[in-house]
């Protein structure tokens with residue numbers, strides 16, 4: 001049985017989850033917390049965070065991710081309704097290189113307004129056809145079959 005209350009002592013978001021750091025909470029349930037980003041890209045910029053400490057999208061349990069993404073959707077709808085947004089970005093960074101500043105998985109829900117100063121972009125890379133096909137094959141290879149359940153028939 002997994003402990004749903006896993007926390008990491010030095011983690012900023014775990015401290016917010018435990019109530020040891022203040023946050024402008026906009027939503028909380030048993031598994032998920034959402035609060036306004038202290039350094040927002042725009043007014044209403046909200047972070048949606050699973051309470052259980054995991055670092056990246058590759059680490060989080062599916063069942064926790066499902067709960068988080070539904071809250072992301074609900075926050076997005078709320079921002080649209082209450083702040084009359086013109087658009088919305090959902091940003092989820094994994095790893096320092098990708099801009100993840102707090103090593104506890106989180107989703108940024110960023111409302112957009114006409115004329116705002118938010119820039120979310122990337123340069124298009126040139127990737128040749130052979131490399132594309134090599135990557136496609138890697139991504140579609142069947143995963144190694146899971147080991148069969150041990151048949152402890154004794």
Ligand SMILES: [Zn+2]
Pocket residue numbers: 007008011012013014015052053054103104
């Ligand atoms: Zn944490």
